[in-house]
Amino acid sequence: MNAEMSAITVNRLCKNFGRKQVLKGLDFSVPLNTIAGFLGPNGAGKTTTMRMLLGLIPGIDGEITMLGQSMPGGRTIALEEIGAVVENPAFIESMSAYENLYWFGSLYKPLTDQRIFEVIEMVGLRDAARQRFGTFSTGMKQRLGVAFGILHRPKLLILDEPTSGMDPAGRVHMREILTRIHDEEKTSIFLSSHLLDEVQRLCNYVVIIDNGKCVKQGYVSELLSGHSEKWEIRVADEDAAKTRELLATMHEAVIDINQGPRGLVVSLQTGKSAEVNSGLIKAGVRVMALIPLEASLEETFIKLTGNGITVGGGA
Amino acid sequence: MRRMLFLILFELKKILNRKKALLFLLALNIVPLVASLALIVAYVKFKGFGFGEVQFSVLHEIVKGLFTAHFKLFAFIAPFFLALVVGDSFSTELSRGYMKMLLLTPVRRWQVITAKTLAIMLFLLLAVCLGGFFLQADLLVARSLTQASGVLPDALNIDISKPLYLVSTSSAFQLLVLTFVGNLMLIGFFIVFALFFESAILMSFTSLSALMGIHTFYLIASSLLNKIDVWYESAAKWCFTRHLDELFSVNTIETILESRGNLLTDNIFTAWQASLGWAVLFYAIAVLLFSRRQILH
Numbered sequence: 001m002n003a004e005m006s007a008i009t010v011n012r013l014c015k016n017f018g019r020k021q022v023l024k025g026l027d028f029s030v031p032l033n034t035i036a037g038f039l040g041p042n043g044a045g046k047t048t049t050m051r052m053l054l055g056l057i058p059g060i061d062g063e064i065t066m067l068g069q070s071m072p073g074g075r076t077i078a079l080e081e082i083g084a085v086v087e088n089p090a091f092i093e094s095m096s097a098y099e100n101l102y103w104f105g106s107l108y109k110p111l112t113d114q115r116i117f118e119v120i121e122m123v124g125l126r127d128a129a130r131q132r133f134g135t136f137s138t139g140m141k142q143r144l145g146v147a148f149g150i151l152h153r154p155k156l157l158i159l160d161e162p163t164s165g166m167d168p169a170g171r172v173h174m175r176e177i178l179t180r181i182h183d184e185e186k187t188s189i190f191l192s193s194h195l196l197d198e199v200q201r202l203c204n205y206v207v208i209i210d211n212g213k214c215v216k217q218g219y220v221s222e223l224l225s226g227h228s229e230k231w232e233i234r235v236a237d238e239d240a241a242k243t244r245e246l247l248a249t250m251h252e253a254v255i256d257i258n259q260g261p262r263g264l265v266v267s268l269q270t271g272k273s274a275e276v277n278s279g280l281i282k283a284g285v286r287v288m289a290l291i292p293l294e295a296s297l298e299e300t301f302i303k304l305t306g307n308g309i310t311v312g313g314g315a
Numbered sequence: 316m317r318r319m320l321f322l323i324l325f326e327l328k329k330i331l332n333r334k335k336a337l338l339f340l341l342a343l344n345i346v347p348l349v350a351s352l353a354l355i356v357a358y359v360k361f362k363g364f365g366f367g368e369v370q371f372s373v374l375h376e377i378v379k380g381l382f383t384a385h386f387k388l389f390a391f392i393a394p395f396f397l398a399l400v401v402g403d404s405f406s407t408e409l410s411r412g413y414m415k416m417l418l419l420t421p422v423r424r425w426q427v428i429t430a431k432t433l434a435i436m437l438f439l440l441l442a443v444c445l446g447g448f449f450l451q452a453d454l455l456v457a458r459s460l461t462q463a464s465g466v467l468p469d470a471l472n473i474d475i476s477k478p479l480y481l482v483s484t485s486s487a488f489q490l491l492v493l494t495f496v497g498n499l500m501l502i503g504f505f506i507v508f509a510l511f512f513e514s515a516i517l518m519s520f521t522s523l524s525a526l527m528g529i530h531t532f533y534l535i536a537s538s539l540l541n542k543i544d545v546w547y548e549s550a551a552k553w554c555f556t557r558h559l560d561e562l563f564s565v566n567t568i569e570t571i572l573e574s575r576g577n578l579l580t581d582n583i584f585t586a587w588q589a590s591l592g593w594a595v596l597f598y599a600i601a602v603l604l605f606s607r608r609q610i611l612h
Contacts, residue, residue, distance in 0.1 A: 058609070079419070080421045090413055107420035107421070110317075
């Protein structure tokens with residue numbers, strides 16, 4: 001992918017902490033106008049990569065290009081078009097949300113009160129605008145972090161675990177906020193998260209890293225289209241055993257059979273569902289329902305990294 | 316440029332937000348504040364007994380002496396204040412993540428160091444001026460009281476019809492230059508330490524211990540050990556605390572106050588030039604260290 005067409009391009013990025021090699025020639029790129037998820041198990045190097053992208057870890061071994069600017073030389077120019085929060089937002093506790101946004105945000109460019117309050121409104125903190133940051137809940141802090149990131153209308157927003165420590169309702173709210181920012185402000189978003197279902201719901205592009213290397217990247221729809229189809233077949237109780245036997249004989253169509261809570265969950269070769277359905281009906285099985293199950297990013301993740309869902313940030 | 320000015324203002328606001336800094340502002344000025352209040356009370360009290368014409372001359376001499384003492388005391392207390400405030404501005408900000416937030420914006424690292432230094436310096440200059448203002452105000456109040464009493468002229472031939480300044484504009488400017496240069500060197504010294512620590516208290520104790528250790532070595536080497544080996548004398552000459560000592564000595568302060576010399580006078584010139592040289596060296600080290608510092612919090 002052409003670096004000028006990408007929001008982020010990383011080539012052969014390496015990083016050692018002492019003797020431990022955290023990044024081992026990491027390569028990936030993120031296109032503009034996407035919401036890109038950055039996935040990887042604990043210790044894969046997600047946070048380290050983000051810190052290196054933003055210049056918090058100097059001394060780059062490899063190449064980083066952001067919005068066409070090569071790092072570290074073009075850091076200042078690139079950061080004028082980038083909003084970012086790495087790990088937990090650390091604003092000044094004795095200052096209010098408004099004051100923090102005014103002082104930190106004005107380091108990008110002069111801000112009007114109108115813009116500050118517009119952003120505060122956008123992240124749902126209108127009632128807390130004059131409240132001290134030290135009294136904020138985790139969710140409010142994260143939302144203020146996002147507000148700081150978009151104050152100067154950046155082309156790219158980089159967020160590290162933006163829903164970390166939030167309850168389910170807070171996560172839904174954050175998802176809505178990020179989608180709105182992407183749609184209304186035309187901001188590309190690059191976020192790391194350990195919540196795979198959240199990434200699947202929010203992101204249209206994904207970069208998966210493991211052990212300091214990129215193992216997969218691409219549009220979510222493309223990644224999931226390579227999967228087998230998953231269906232839940234519900235039959236009458238007396239037909240259950242017979243159905244399982246029949247499915248086991250359909251080698252060309254059926255990949256895997258599992259018992260689900262209300263029926264059999266089968267993995268089928270793409271486009272074979274009608275064939276399986278008619279085969280069952282012809283054999284006299286009363287098929288009560290054939291329900292398609294959505295392919296999950298979690299399967300891709302586990303297949304690629306050999307890990308289950310992991311919680312928490314890495315190095 | 317706009318970003319740099321804004322950064323300095325932001326740093327100044329952060330300093331003024333700290334109770335610690337305001338307490339230091341009080342501590343640095345407690346002597347001129349209390350003394351000027353006490354003097355004016357005593358002056359008013361004694362005037363009631365008809366000694367006004369003598370009292371004003373005496374008051375004028377006392378206030379001038381107090382100003383020299385204030386300046387000397389300020390130079391003594393300032394390192395303690397600077398160690399803590401530099402610790403807060405660097406070590407605490409590194410550990411709390413404020414530094415990370417700053418560096419996520421398009422500011423350069425040398426700009427962060429410069430802005431923090433200038434903000435601390437502005438606060439320090441404000442503090443040293445404040446004490447001078449108290450003492451100057453003391454004189455002005457006493458003079459107007461004298462004028463109002465109608466008891467003229469003064470025993471020391473002070474022409475109370477002319478403006479009465481505690482210190483001339485030229486002397487005040489030169490004293491501020493000395494304060495700036497001397498403390499610039501100290502701030503640079505403390506920043507180098509602050510970049511290795513993430514606890515302001517720990518950083519303050521360590522850097523002040525180092526400072527006192529260096530100064531003790533200078534005192535012993537220059538007065539005692541130099542008699543054993545000339546090497547000690549050479550080593551003592553390179554101690555940067557020696558230049559601080561000379562910059563803020565009573566002799567230097569009085570020389571400038573009484574216009575017997577200026578910034579270009581031999582020993583004063585050497586002292587502030589050497590201090591400036593040390594300040595540049597400390598800043599170069601600090602910028603180099605900070606540019607390589609990983610921000611992991």
